[in-house]
Amino acid sequence: MWQEFLPNAWSVEYSQKNAVLLSAATLGAGGVLVYWLRSRYKIKTIEMGDGWWGSGERLLKGKEDESIRPFKIETSDKEIEDLHRRLDQARYAPPLEGAAFHYGFNSSYLRKVVSYWRNEFDWREKVKVLNKYPHFRTTIEGIEIHFIHVKPSYVPHGQVVQPLLMVHGWPGSFYEFYKIIPLLTEPAAHGLTESDVVFEIICPSIPGYGFSEAPRQKGFDSIATARIFHKLMNRLGFKKYYLQGGDWGSRITTNMAQMLPQSVKGLHLNLVFASKLGLTRMISVMLGAYVPWLVGLSREDVQRVYPFVQKNIYELLQESGYLHIQATKPDTAGCGLNDSPVGLAAYILEKFSTWTDKSFRHKDDGGLESKYSLDELLTNVMIYWVTSSIVSSMRYYKENFASDPTLDADARVGVYVPTGIAAFPQELVHTPRAWAKTTFKNIVTYSYMPRGGHFAAFEEPRLLAQDILHFVRKVERL
Secondary structure, three states: OHHHHHHHHHHHHHHHHHHHHHHHHHHHHHHHHHHHHHHHHHHOOOOOOOOOOOOOOOOOOOOOOOOOEEEOOOOOHHHHHHHHHHHHOOOOOOOOOOOOOOOOOOHHHHHHHHHHHHHOOOHHHHHHHHOOOOEEEEEEOOEEEEEEEEOOOOOOOOOOEEEEEEEOOOOOOHHHHOOOHHHHHOOHHHOOOOOOOEEEEEEEOOOOOOOOOOOOOOOOOHHHHHHHHHHHHHHOOOOOEEEEEOOHHHHHHHHHHHHOHHHEEEEEEOOOOOOOOOHHHHHHHHHHOOOHHHHOOOHHHHHHHOOHHHHHHHHHHHOOHHHHHHOOOHHHHHHHHHHOHHHHHHHHHHHHHHOOOHHHHHOOOOOHHHHOOHHHHHHHHHHHHHHOOHHHHHHHHHHHOOOOHHHOHHHHOOEOOOEEEEEOOOOOOOOOHHHHOOOEOOEEEEEEOOOOOOOHHHHOHHHHHHHHHHHHHHHHHO
16 A cells, blocks of 8 residues: 555655755745845945045144034124115115015015014024024034934833934025924924824034035035935934935935935935936836826816926926026125125025015015014024124035036935825925936825925925924834
């Protein structure tokens, strides 16, 4: 009898051996694939490098002062008197009839802004407001870096505080985040549902903006900024942290994720710089108008993107004149703005009008006071004025557009850290998820925000805070 079962038994044993070999081969191939993918990701990072942006040549001997020094914003009678004198001597050109904000800042409304600035705006009180959060400075790569560092006043037992670096853009400042900071450091106290996540916030000023010293050498771009901000976070004792940014802050934090992905727990953006417009993107743009589902575009994407030329290209051209000036000859226009507070206010506040809502160009007052108070807007202008930083902030465009952006190192590197994107409807450009994922390979959340424009933290702090909390909560669960 046993002879009848011998072939079957042998067959079973043979099959088992084959299965083991096949499994081993599969695991081996899978392991090779995983190793190849990990190696591939590891290779595709931005080289961190090093830099020196102080005066003269870098000192070869001696170590840079790495101390974190408390800093306080101050003012003086002399500073305020000089401002008032310049405001009193302002000259105005009459606007064209019915021009509203189509030609830029309407000078009739500018007179009202300047009158308020001269007679009602209290800079000393605003300095007290700015100093309500702890300010610090530290020296990195030869220049003084300014930042605020805000910790929660109370942390429930067992709850982990997540470090979050938030980076502003132009023509904003660290002050943009003053309304969102309490929502993120004490979410439960402000009724936010994702209150199991708590942050400590670090908001630096980009070098050349506000109270961060301007680089003295040419070539200071977003990659250099990313490296400096990584060094800042490391100096503060953080090994892993979250990042958030819009405008230049978006590019800087994206570069940080490309540079040291192992240090970035997650990246949250409220503006996405799309990858270069290649053949694939052009096909997607063309097909998206007729069969959007075929190229991964949602109904909301279609409404925000098309008609492509009129809605995206034409409107972007209308709003990008400043970019061409600042990316080529920033010092020329900057000289006048640095000398005239009225010119500076008109130049900066025009962006807070049309970048908040493009339809505001039809209004005589630019719609500015429908979203912000004059106190808020002028506080941001004053940060540029008292620090004489408008020229150095404009140079940042020159440095970042010094070569073809599509040839830059970061254009060839993907972002693999968990990414959250908040797409505000009035943003200058809309980047659908299908286009964003060509650069951002691990999009965890993509939110179509119900309202708001370019200055999200300043205009819609609660909406932005909710989206950041939702994103980080999801990343932590993963």
